[in-house]
Amino acid sequence: MLSISRGASGEIFAENRERPSEVQTTAMPAIEIKGLTKDYRVGFWKTRIKRALNSLNLQVESGEVFGLLGPNGAGKTTTLKILFRLVFPTSGTARILGKELNDPTLHQRVGYLPEHPYFYDHLSPEELLYYTGRLFGLGKDDLRRRVDQLLERVGLTESRHVALWRFSKGMVQRAGIAQALINDPEVVFLDEPMSGLDPLGRREVRDLVLQLREEKKTVFFSTHILSDAETLCDRVAILNRGQLQGCGELRQILSLGASTTELILETPPSGILEELRPLVVSMVRTGDRVRLQIREEENIEKVLAVALRAKAKVISMNPVKMSLEDYFLSQVSSAEEKQAATAGAQGG
Amino acid sequence: MGRIVTIALGAFKESVRERVLYNLIVFAFLMIGAAILLGSISVGVEQIILVNLGLGAISVFGLLIAIFIGIGLVSKEIERRTIYNILSKPVTRAEFILGKYAGLLLTLFVNTAIMTAGFYVALAIQEKGLALHDFSLLIAVYFILLQLAMVVGVAIFFSCISTSILSAVFTFCLFVIGNFSGDIRWFGQESGSPALEKMTAVLYYLLPNFGDFNVIDQVAHGVRIPGLLITANTCYALLYIAVLLSGAVLIFEEREFR
Numbered sequence: 001m002l003s004i005s006r007g008a009s010g011e012i013f014a015e016n017r018e019r020p021s022e023v024q025t026t027a028m029p030a031i032e033i034k035g036l037t038k039d040y041r042v043g044f045w046k047t048r049i050k051r052a053l054n055s056l057n058l059q060v061e062s063g064e065v066f067g068l069l070g071p072n073g074a075g076k077t078t079t080l081k082i083l084f085r086l087v088f089p090t091s092g093t094a095r096i097l098g099k100e101l102n103d104p105t106l107h108q109r110v111g112y113l114p115e116h117p118y119f120y121d122h123l124s125p126e127e128l129l130y131y132t133g134r135l136f137g138l139g140k141d142d143l144r145r146r147v148d149q150l151l152e153r154v155g156l157t158e159s160r161h162v163a164l165w166r167f168s169k170g171m172v173q174r175a176g177i178a179q180a181l182i183n184d185p186e187v188v189f190l191d192e193p194m195s196g197l198d199p200l201g202r203r204e205v206r207d208l209v210l211q212l213r214e215e216k217k218t219v220f221f222s223t224h225i226l227s228d229a230e231t232l233c234d235r236v237a238i239l240n241r242g243q244l245q246g247c248g249e250l251r252q253i254l255s256l257g258a259s260t261t262e263l264i265l266e267t268p269p270s271g272i273l274e275e276l277r278p279l280v281v282s283m284v285r286t287g288d289r290v291r292l293q294i295r296e297e298e299n300i301e302k303v304l305a306v307a308l309r310a311k312a313k314v315i316s317m318n319p320v321k322m323s324l325e326d327y328f329l330s331q332v333s334s335a336e337e338k339q340a341a342t343a344g345a346q347g348g
Numbered sequence: 349m350g351r352i353v354t355i356a357l358g359a360f361k362e363s364v365r366e367r368v369l370y371n372l373i374v375f376a377f378l379m380i381g382a383a384i385l386l387g388s389i390s391v392g393v394e395q396i397i398l399v400n401l402g403l404g405a406i407s408v409f410g411l412l413i414a415i416f417i418g419i420g421l422v423s424k425e426i427e428r429r430t431i432y433n434i435l436s437k438p439v440t441r442a443e444f445i446l447g448k449y450a451g452l453l454l455t456l457f458v459n460t461a462i463m464t465a466g467f468y469v470a471l472a473i474q475e476k477g478l479a480l481h482d483f484s485l486l487i488a489v490y491f492i493l494l495q496l497a498m499v500v501g502v503a504i505f506f507s508c509i510s511t512s513i514l515s516a517v518f519t520f521c522l523f524v525i526g527n528f529s530g531d532i533r534w535f536g537q538e539s540g541s542p543a544l545e546k547m548t549a550v551l552y553y554l555l556p557n558f559g560d561f562n563v564i565d566q567v568a569h570g571v572r573i574p575g576l577l578i579t580a581n582t583c584y585a586l587l588y589i590a591v592l593l594s595g596a597v598l599i600f601e602e603r604e605f606r
Contacts, residue, residue, distance in 0.1 A: 081432075084435070084436045086435060087604040107436065112433075119430060122362055123361075134350065135437040136437065137351070
């Protein structure tokens with residue numbers, strides 16, 4: 001059953017109450033965030049307050065691949081840093097696997113890849129994995145087996161003895177993912193795992209996330225690369241300026257947004273373009289052709305009627321499905337407009 | 349405990365792989381070489397000059413290593429963001445600080461041991477063999493190690509609240525002042541002002557007292573170091589280090605990594 005609701009600030013929440021079969025539903029969510037707010041003191045005297053995260057509520061079920069999307073500065077990294085107690089929330093609470101964030105046993109069951117990961121670059125990937133594994137208290141034999149497996153999995157077996165400072169960004173990222181998985185975590189947090197990677201590197205990381213999904217791990221990752229989220233995520237949340245703009249299943253979020261129809265006309269008489277303008281969402285001229293985006297269904301017939309009456313040549317007419325990028329942009333821009341309107345009202 | 353050992357061994361490995369460390373050791377050996385040379389041209393006081401220069405070199409180079417690496421223990425981890433990775437593992441912040449401290453202490457111990465071995469080789473060359481009383485010089489080396497352990501504590505404390513460069517400046521200043529803390533107290537007592545006397549007394553107890561750890565002159569001249577001083581210095585260093593590390597941990601617990 002699909003349930004669509006609107007949050008207090010107008011954000012869209014699309015939830016399927018019947019979870020998809022591939023997602024294991026348990027009584028306890030993997031991640032539960034309630035009213036998480038983070039204020040930073042900024043300025044020379046630290047007197048100004050900048051809100052990085054505003055009352056964030058999220059719930060991620062066990063076995064889900066969950067994407068936290070947002071432009072730079074949206075609060076994605078702040079959220080992850082709070083979850084790993086690298087910064088402390090101003091208010092609100094969060095639990096992972098039912099445990100409080102300050103529970104010392106929690107980190108045994110989770111893995112984390114920070115944004116732009118930096119490791120001790122004098123270490124080789126093998127040494128990094130041994131070092132990390134020892135921090136988890138893994139036994140000698142178990143650790144050796146795990147290190148071999150992970151190096152193989154991320155494709156670093158050949159370079160296992162090469163110092164990390166000699167590595168390309170993509171190879172460092174792969175080493176980073178391997179260290180995040182050394183303890184065979186139940187929940188894996190990846191902060192911008194595709195950032196700065198070439199297409200091949202992105203593909204490799206994407207495949208790794210898909211493998212984790214097959215292993216029924218919960219994956220929580222932040223990204224601003226929407227195509228990756230579209231490929232990987234069961235659900236996404238969109239953050240902008242610390243505010244949750246929308247959250248829900250990807251398929252349903254995309255079906256929420258009205259799809260458009262694209263009509264291409266060749267050498268239309270210039271007079272009809274003005275007549276068509278109020279009926280279309282956008283009108284782009286490329287050479288002899290004009291591409292029209294039509295949202296409302298009743299307008300399609302009107303546009304076609306005008307075009308045919310003027311003897312314009314119709315090249316094609318195709319329905320265009322809303323992409324995550326369209327949804328993302330519409331959410332972000334509507335939030336910006338709302339903010340501008342509020343500021344204007346206050347100013348006026 | 350296992351995690352502290354892992355972090356300590358990691359810090360030790362990192363120090364060993366820093367090339368500057370080898371340079372310092374080479375410099376230390378050059379100093380010892382110079383000591384032999386100076387000793388050979390100083391008729392009658394060869395051994396005194398050699399002991400003074402050799403132990404002085406061990407102390408100075410140890411201090412450079414303690415400050416140079418000590419300040420980076422925490423602040424460089426933050427600046428390079430390597431700390432995100434460590435603290436997201438099942439490692440408490442106290443374990444991180446103690447592990448880093450133990451790692452640098454191990455580095456200093458190994459370096460001091462190598463330099464001391466070099467110093468004894470120089471001594472053996474000059475004296476054409478070693479006598480039993482030469483091993484009393486080890487008390488001075490032990491005091492240098494205690495002093496270095498305190499300097500690392502100071503460095504790690506400042507490293508928790510400041511940047512690498514400022515930590516280096518603060519630590520070096522405190523080391524210099526700490527060598528004169530006895531004089532500061534004496535100045536207060538001599539001033540005749542009760543307020544100044546109280547203030548200098550507070551400073552005397554607050555600042556590390558490194559002056560009592562410098563016995564190079566005494567051992568060079570064959571003066572026996574009393575057992576009481578060894579016990580007092582050991583207890584003082586341990587207490588001071590415990591206070592510094594507790595302070596560092598308390599500050600570090602509250603620190604945010606933006």
